[in-house]
Amino acid sequence: xxxxxxxxxxxxxxxxxxxxxxxxxxxxxxxxxxxxxxxxxxxxxxxxxxxxxxxxxxxxxxxxxxxxxxxxxxxxxxxxxxxxxxxxxxxxxxxxxxxxxxxxxxxxxxxxxxxxxxxxxxxxxxxxxxxxxxxxxxxxxxxxxxxxxxxxxxxxxxxxxxxxxxxxxxxxxxxxxxxxxxxxxxxxxxxxxxxxxxxxxxxxxxxxxxxxxxxxxxxxxxxxxxxxxxxxxxxxxxxxxxxxxxxxxxxxxxxxxxxxxxxxxxxxxxxxxxxxxxxxxxxxxxxxxxxxxxxxxxxxxxxxxxxxxxxxxxxxxxxxxxxxxxxxxxxxxxxxxx
Amino acid sequence: xxxxxxxxxxxxxxxxxxxxxxxxxxxxxxxxxxxxxxxxxxxxxxxxxxxxxxxxxxxxxxxxxxxxxxxxxxxxxxxxxxxxxxxxxxxxxxxxxxxxxxxxxxxxxxxxxxxxxxxxxxxxxxxxxxxxxxxxxxxxxxxxxxxxxxxxxxxxxxxxxxxxxxxxxxxxxxxxxxxxxxxxxxxxxxxxxxxxxxxxxxxxxxxxxxxxxxxxxxxxxxxxxxxxxxxxxxxxxxxxxxxxxxxxxxxxxxxxxxxxxxxxxxxxxxxxxxxxxxxxxxxxxxxxxxxxxxxxxxxxxxxxxxxxxxxxxxxxxxxxxxxxxxxxxxxxxxxxxx
Numbered sequence: 001x002x003x004x005x006x007x008x009x010x011x012x013x014x015x016x017x018x019x020x021x022x023x024x025x026x027x028x029x030x031x032x033x034x035x036x037x038x039x040x041x042x043x044x045x046x047x048x049x050x051x052x053x054x055x056x057x058x059x060x061x062x063x064x065x066x067x068x069x070x071x072x073x074x075x076x077x078x079x080x081x082x083x084x085x086x087x088x089x090x091x092x093x094x095x096x097x098x099x100x101x102x103x104x105x106x107x108x109x110x111x112x113x114x115x116x117x118x119x120x121x122x123x124x125x126x127x128x129x130x131x132x133x134x135x136x137x138x139x140x141x142x143x144x145x146x147x148x149x150x151x152x153x154x155x156x157x158x159x160x161x162x163x164x165x166x167x168x169x170x171x172x173x174x175x176x177x178x179x180x181x182x183x184x185x186x187x188x189x190x191x192x193x194x195x196x197x198x199x200x201x202x203x204x205x206x207x208x209x210x211x212x213x214x215x216x217x218x219x220x221x222x223x224x225x226x227x228x229x230x231x232x233x234x235x236x237x238x239x240x241x242x243x244x245x246x247x248x249x250x251x252x253x254x255x256x257x258x259x260x261x262x263x264x265x266x267x268x269x270x271x272x273x274x275x276x277x278x279x280x281x282x283x284x285x286x287x288x289x290x291x292x293x294x295x296x297x298x299x300x301x302x303x304x305x306x307x308x309x310x311x312x313x314x315x316x317x318x319x320x321x322x323x324x325x326x327x328x329x330x331x332x333x334x335x336x337x338x
Numbered sequence: 339x340x341x342x343x344x345x346x347x348x349x350x351x352x353x354x355x356x357x358x359x360x361x362x363x364x365x366x367x368x369x370x371x372x373x374x375x376x377x378x379x380x381x382x383x384x385x386x387x388x389x390x391x392x393x394x395x396x397x398x399x400x401x402x403x404x405x406x407x408x409x410x411x412x413x414x415x416x417x418x419x420x421x422x423x424x425x426x427x428x429x430x431x432x433x434x435x436x437x438x439x440x441x442x443x444x445x446x447x448x449x450x451x452x453x454x455x456x457x458x459x460x461x462x463x464x465x466x467x468x469x470x471x472x473x474x475x476x477x478x479x480x481x482x483x484x485x486x487x488x489x490x491x492x493x494x495x496x497x498x499x500x501x502x503x504x505x506x507x508x509x510x511x512x513x514x515x516x517x518x519x520x521x522x523x524x525x526x527x528x529x530x531x532x533x534x535x536x537x538x539x540x541x542x543x544x545x546x547x548x549x550x551x552x553x554x555x556x557x558x559x560x561x562x563x564x565x566x567x568x569x570x571x572x573x574x575x576x577x578x579x580x581x582x583x584x585x586x587x588x589x590x591x592x593x594x595x596x597x598x599x600x601x602x603x604x605x606x607x608x609x610x611x612x613x614x615x616x617x618x619x620x621x622x623x624x625x626x627x628x629x630x631x632x633x634x635x636x637x638x639x640x641x642x643x644x645x646x647x648x649x650x651x652x653x654x655x656x657x658x659x660x661x662x663x664x665x666x667x668x669x670x671x672x673x674x675x676x
Contacts, residue, residue: 263598
């Protein structure tokens with residue numbers, strides 16, 4: 001199983017990306033890591049290792065898409081970028097999966113363009129894990145699709161149910177619909193129509209989920225439009241970081257509170273672990289014909305390692321085949337309902 | 339200046355609502371508080387006070403809209419509910435403002451139906467204060483309007499700018515547009531078209547604001563569609579409460595962390611104050627022809643007192659007249675742009 005890794009993507013590239021890739025290559029002996037990017041830069045990094053695992057190869061790409069580049073423009077103009085080349089390796093069948101901590105928009109655009117969607121899938125969606133009181137809730141979509149139709153949200157429910165089963169080991173994932181009230185008839189047209197689709201599906205649909213119920217763990221999966229999901233994801237990052245830093249700043253103001261914070265530190269640990277994106281490695285772009293894992297721009301070696309692990313799990317479990325098969329099955333009853 | 343208070347609205351009604359109203363009547367001698375609801379229940383509460391302020395009167399309403407009632411249905415069916423009667427007192431000119439901690443949807447529906455919108459205003463919107471690192475950010479709309487057009491969002495910017503000036507004392511409020519990226523051309527059609535409208539306006543427009551930038555205080559006001567705003571408001575409540583309770587639960591697990599949390603307590607105080615909705619009293623439904631303050635269902639006497647204070651401030655400062663005048667002015671240049 002081969003994974004193409006965008007060696008130039010992310011704030012800490014290529015150093016941390018290559019470090020994570022080497023770790024993964026050592027751990028997953030039956031896999032092959034294809035490092036894609038500036039050949040010289042990659043070789044310079046690899047030279048610092050006493051031994052480079054044999055299952056690491058390099059693929060030259062002369063360009064890098066920076067965070068400032070507009071997504072679609074850069075995909076069209078920088079045809080030899082590390083992101084595009086990585087995705088192309090999957091499109092041509094040379095690799096099964098791509099992992100990138102680079103420009104998210106460009107990765108989504110390149111994957112959608114070169115990999116195309118899976119049979120039966122209308123639009124790809126990004127599923128991001130949100131911390132909850134006792135675990136994690138997958139929110140899909142968080143930014144790949146900002147013009148969602150009910151059928152897209154329904155398909156997100158199907159795709160993330162399979163993802164949740166295979167990657168998080170949830171036996172029977174509960175799917176919720178992000179809405180502004182708990183009653184069935186609440187929400188805008190998109191929410192109402194999606195509610196009807198999900199109610200008649202084979203998914204374990206738990207109804208509408210309000211914003212406040214996500215942390216309480218009312219559902220294992222919450223489907224929503226990409227605009228709302230993206231706003232919520234970034235808002236959560238900002239709020240959680242802001243709250244913790246406010247507590248810290250306040251605690252530093254006196255000796256006793258400073259001591260208190262020091263003693264209290266272990267109580268913050270589980271929370272920090274919950275919010276640690278490096279544990280999950282990255283978020284999958286579900287629905288494209290290939291495996292695509294998008295990592296946080298601040299990814300370190302641990303995040304890259306875990307992203308490669310998830311990419312391999314998705315590939316080995318043939319999650320995409322299962323998505324197609326489930327959607328084929330789902331299409332029949334759905335068609336009879338409408 | 340008369341304020342109609344829905345004495346039966348909220349989890350702690352009528353006790354806390356009447357307590358807050360009595361406090362407000364004592365403090366604001368030149369105002370009059372009209373307690374609306376079940377006459378007997380109100381009199382029973384008032385009987386527990388040694389002296390009832392003379393500027394408190396009662397207005398009987400035989401019905402109560404419960405939290406389980408669907409909003410529009412209850413407004414049509416329960417025509418003698420405390421919410422409807424309170425709003426009607428404003429519509430008939432007997433009161434200048436209405437304050438309710440009851441069913442939010444019903445309050446919005448009754449106000450929109452009976453008060454109608456101000457001249458020039460297309461849709462009313464609810465402006466809710468979100469805590470930020472150094473103050474507060476008004477997010478509008480958080481649920482009154484889930485089918486927003488660009489002109490609605492633009493008008494929300496105008497209305498909340500006036501509100502922010504008069505109620506929060508912000509001299510020149512910075513208005514941002516909630517979006518999924520900082521670049522000008524980002525977002526869905528609604529965001530792009532609203533961006534154009536705000537860019538050409540007289541408002542102090544600071545561009546797109548991402549979810550993570552709200553807590554950092556990039557803007558004093560953030561305009562967004564009601565569905566997104568409502569999701570974000572409830573998500574913030576759930577996340578903040580969840581994070582703090584997780585820390586507390588963890589800290590209780592050992593003697594040292596328990597001691598640490600005890601010593602650390604003062605460091606949490608400013609954060610708790612920031613998140614304390616009772617400080618703001620309630621959120622205004624801006625754009626209706628009258629003053630309408632919607633309180634949290636869990637409102638206590640302090641929240642009701644503050645809501646009455648804000649209602650009086652809005653009425654005395656003739657904020658609605660200023661909204662109409664600003665929108666009249668704004669219409670000319672906007673029209674020339676489109």
